[in-house]
Structures are given as C-alpha cells and as structure tokens.
Amino acid sequence: MTKVTLEVNGKKVSKEVPDHTLLSVFLRDNLNLTGTHVGCDTSQCGACVVHVDGKSIKSCSTLAADVEGSKVTTIEGLAKDGKLHPMQEAFKKTHGLQCGYCTPGMVMSAVDLLQTKKNPSDQEIREWLEGNICRCTGYQNIVAAVKEAATKM
C-alpha cells in the first residue's frame, strides 16, 4: 500500500491505495470522479485523458503513485461556478459528440492543444487528436468544436 496525495480539481486529496493502482482507477474508484472514462484500457483510445501539472496524459497508463504531489485536472474540474468551459460549450454548440463516451478525453486533450497552440489549423487539430478515438462522429464536428473554442479561449 502507498499513500497518494494529489491536488485534484483544486482540492487536496489523500488516499491509501495498493501500489499498482492506476491513476484512472484512483480517480474513478477512490474519488468517484467517473467523468474520466476507460475505453480500450490499452492506451490507444484516449477516453481516460486528464491533465497532470497542466499536460494531457493517459490516466489508464499512469500509476497514481507515480504522480504523487501533482495537480490533476479531470473533466469535472473544467466548469467554473456552474458555467461550462469554452471547450465544453463549443462541443455542445457544434454537436461535437454523439454517444459521449470519448468526449471527456477529447475535451481534455483539446484544451491542452489550445494551451500550446492558440489557433491550430484543421490539420494540426487532427494530428493532435490522433490519440483520441471517436466511433460516432467521424471527427468533423469535433474539429469544428476545437476551432470554435479557439476563438473563445
């Protein structure tokens, strides 16, 4: 067992968990933050993307103990004071989702893109989202959502 202390969505949390606990498991099972999804569980689909110290990573391939002391932001941490984050708003506006399973990961990944590149081209958005798989939308409206958000962020 190991004690993992993190700042998750601005709140300090501390839990005693088995050493092999994945960050995705820690978030979902220990903190009940089930917005972070687990899709493929083999690091390819990107549904589990969260931010660790501001950078997007796949939480299903990261040990909770490994990010000890870090600041973690999940999809639940984006909206502020009941107001959706501009990226969430843009996904809603442009219909960037259908079943919604991939959406938390898509949104977290896209937010990280706009942190590093303010006005990405369609090509840059598509390349950045290579690690996020969506089986519903055909990606067109997801790209549109990221472009829309880029005008607001």
Next chain:
Amino acid sequence: MKSFNYHAPKDVKDATKLASSSSAFLAGGMTTIPSMKLGLASYKDVIDIKKIKKLSGIKVSGKTVTIGATTKHVEVATSKDVKKAIPALAKLAGNIGDAQVRNRGTIGGSISNNDPSACYPSACMALNAVIHTNKRKIDAEKFFTGMFETALKSGELVEAVEFQIPEKADYQKHPNPASRYAIIGVFVAKHKKDVNVAVTGAKSCVYIDKDLSKKLSSNFSVSSIEGTDVKSSGMNSDMHASAEYRANLVSLYAKKAVEAC
C-alpha cells in the same frame, strides 16, 4: 494487473540496489504499464527512475547532443537546442505515438525496450550514438541485439544517449495509422566521412542497410540509390504489410529522406 511494490529512489545507486531478476525500471511507462496490464509482464518491484534528477535533460556540445534517459519525447521535439543541432531528431520525437504518449514516454524507455518498430533505435544507429549506462558506454550497433533485446545486463540502467551531430539527416516514417509505430522508418544521416541508413520496423531489430549506406557514402543523391533492390528476406510480414511491401518502402523512404536532407 498483478500487484507489485512501487519504489521511487532519488539516485541511481539506490535504484540499482533495488534491482533484481524480478524488477523493472519504470520511466514513462508507455510500454511497461500496458504490458503489465495485459499480463505480458509482471514484476515484484517496479523502480520508478523519474525522480532521479540527473537522468533528465538535454546537453549540446560541439560535436554531440546528449539526452538524459528520462527526457520525454515532447521535450526533445520542442527543444531549441535539438532543433538547431539535429532537426531530424526533434522531428522523429515529435512524431512518436500521440501527444499524450509524447508527454510521458522517454528516450531511455524506448531504447531499453527496443521494440522492433520503435523510432528512436534508428536515430541511435544512424547517428553513431553511444549509450551511457551506470556501468559503461555502449555503441548503438552493439546495444540493439535483437527483438526487444539489448546488451543491458540485469540491473544495468541507461543514463543518457549521446548522439553524434551529422552534417545532414532526415527521418521518414510510414506509420501504422492506429499506433503510429513505424511500419517502416528510415533514418538517413550524412556524416563527414560516411552515410548511415538505419531502418526500423522492417525486421526483428533495427539495422543499418549497408548497401544503401555505401551507395550514399560515395554519392549522396537520390539517383545513387535509384533502383536499389532491397531484399525482402528476413523482413516482417503481417496484417499491415507484407515483407515485399516493406522492402519496397525501405527504398522509397530512403529516397524521401535523402530528398529532405
């Protein structure tokens, strides 16, 4: 995933003391963790080396670029120093996996795992890299010994990779559209005296194509390798590409790389 004991030592000495026949060093974990989850590997002790400060960072001297083992792909891809000294290496790092993998994956992890279709081993071979471990220095050509196999001994840890700065270089990859691993990756480096053409993804282990290297060493131009018959024997054949197709890609991507130099 089977349970294990997680350790995060602060220096190399402590890390190697913890090492045993049933331990693994953990860097970015982009291969180690999925392998453990799939039950392909299990360890009693997982030794996280990311807290060891001296293992991370990029240093450029007159003739070489040295990259610490736990330096992430994103750091190599965006490093001004690497972009200036060996732009092809920054480009290679920027096309590994996806953004989230590049935010975690490390050069030391990549070469220690020696996946037959990983990108970095080709750069090591073409750029006459020297692999620094806690025990010795190993030339790249002696480091990569076979499929997922290296010259590393039990408890030996890669500390840094020292690349020779070439006159010109380029890396061209035909990626698997899902995993972004190289179905074929060709790294061409023109040094002062000779040219190295390193190929990944084609066989069970990265290698130097001697024929292409020799031709380009005597005349560094696309025309000098035009029509070269790259043999498909010993090449991988799978659902993504037959051996014959891979052989054709090797010659095609070598030309592309020379053109881009």
